Amino acid sequence: MIQQQVDLRRFNTFGLPAVAERFLALTDEAQLTDPLFRQAPDLVLGGGSNLLLMDELPGLTVHVQLSGVTWADGKGRYRVAAGTDWNQFVRYTLEQGHSGMENLILIPGTVGASPVQNIGAYGSEVAEFITTVHAWEYGVGAVDLSPADCAFGYRDSRFKREPGRYLITAVSFDLSEPRALKLDYGAIRTELELRQIDQPTASDVAAAVTAIRRSKLPDWFFLGNSGSFFKNPVVPRPQYEALHEQYTDLPAYPIDDTSVKLPAGWLIDRAGLRGTGTPRVGTYARQALVLVNRGGATGRDVLAFSTQVQETVAARFGVQLEREVQLIGRCD
Ligand SMILES: Cc1cc2nc3c(=O)[nH]c(=O)nc-3n(C[C@H](O)[C@H](O)[C@H](O)COP(=O)(O)OP(=O)(O)OC[C@H]3O[C@@H](n4cnc5c(N)ncnc54)[C@H](O)[C@@H]3O)c2cc1C
Structure with a gap:
């Protein structure tokens, strides 16, 4: 049943107020x-964890609520409904003794969104484990896509x-x-040493x-955010070399x-913006790449602040930051 004027505040990890003109909960594939x-x-x-929602969302919003592991062979092969929570699914596979996705734990969002940007962290990406993406192609019907069909790239896909x-x-x-096991990314080895684990398991x-992740990223339940707000910019080598002469510690x-x-994150930090902002929106004090809703922010507040961040970084380093999160709705 289509509902009118539905508030999506609890459906996005930024906690932004946004009203969907029409809203449909997709609970059964037959609805398609x-x-x-x-x-x-x-x-x-x-899960609304990669979105920047404006106040009004015209037209129809479909919330994918298809949920659960719908098939498993007990040997590590799974078919999982799109609305299933990603982190819960990763935990479930580990409980079943199937390792592989341990580095992808705690990424917010749903299983169905995981192929969209080919989610990744700590040296792993979801494309390594996907055999088929089951989809509804509008105007065509149900289709199965192989990994080659999905054209996965770095945080990228056909979707x-x-x-x-x-x-x-x-x-x-x-x-x-x-x-x-992939241990050579981020601080994994250091963390294992701190825990005095020298023969780690996937669960370790x-x-x-x-x-x-908990030490670096705010819990969106308490401090709304959408993870990394900007993409890491790619610059021509001569530009990097010129910057490196001036900033010798530039990674x-x-x-x-x-x-x-x-x-x-480094560029924003060195532009002096870490922990700055307004009472409603700012950069996270422990990680400048994360913009946070300090309470009562709207999509417009976040957008305006993110533009200030882009302008300050461009003025300081001559580098243009691009948003990683997707802007949804009218912002005119
Ligand atoms: C604190 C935090 C940490 C994060 N860390 C990481 C990280 O380490 N690595 C990483 O890669 N990402 C990270 N992200 C980003 C985010 O978790 C991923 O992009 C995630 O896959 C988004 O899932 P979602 O269900 O919330 O999608 P949404 O935000 O709801 O949607 C994202 C996009 O996918 C589309 N989409 C969603 N579901 C479907 C579907 N069933 N069919 C077709 N299209 C669909 C939407 O239309 C939209 O275009 C982080 C986000 C947060 C808030």
């Missing part, structure tokens, strides 16, 4: 055969490049092959990643011979 789904709705909403073509209904994963790595990740990726 309704003529309504011959074309894309205005917004397909998962991101072709918005309005598919609604993901379920994702199939294969964790049946044992894989080596999951616990270490959980502790690291850099070479992409190829001609371009270099810079950490957006």
Whole structure:
């Protein structure tokens, strides 16, 4: 049943007030055969953890509430409904003794959104484990996409490049092959040493990643946010070299011979913006890349502040930051 004028504040991790003109909870795949789904709705909403919602969302918002592991072979192969909480699913696989996704623990959002930006953390990305993405192609019907069809890239996929073509209904994963633990990313080894663990299991790595993430990122339940607000910018090598002469401690990740990726958080921090802002919105004191709703912020407040951050960083370093989060709704 379509509801009118639904407040989405509790459906986005920024805790921003936004009213969907029309709202449909998708609880059963059979609903997709309704003529309504011959074309894309205005917004397909998962956990709302990668979105910057404006006050008014015109048209139809579909909230994906299909939930649960719908098939498993007991050997590490799973088919999981799109609305299932990602973190709960990762925990479940570990409880079943199927390792692989431990580095991806505690990423907010739903299983169905995980292929959209090919979520990743601590040296792993979800594309490594996906065998099939089950989707509804508007105007076509139910389709199964192989990893090659999904065209996964770094925080990228066909679903991101072709918005309005598919609604993901379920994702199939294969964790049946044992894989080596990935310990050389972020502070995983340091955290394991602190815990005096020298022969870690996948669950130990999951616990270490959980502790690291909790120490760096605010809990959105208490302090609304959408994780990394900006993408790490990629600049031409000569620009990086000029910057490096001036800022010798500027971290850099070479992409190829001609371009270099810079950490957006470092740039914001060194522009003097960490922990700054207004009473309603600002950068997180422990991680400048995260913008937080300090209470009562609207999408417009966050957008205005993020523009100030972009302008300050551009003026200081000549580097243009691009939003990672998706802006939804009218902002004119
Ligand atoms: C504190 C915090 C930490 C984070 N850390 C990470 C991290 O380490 N790594 C990382 O990669 N991301 C991270 N993120 C970003 C976010 O968790 C991911 O982008 C996540 O996959 C978004 O899932 P969601 O269900 O909330 O999607 P939403 O925010 O609801 O939607 C995101 C996009 O996916 C589309 N979408 C959602 N569901 C479907 C579906 N079923 N079918 C088709 N399209 C769909 C939406 O239309 C939208 O375009 C973090 C976010 C927060 C708040």
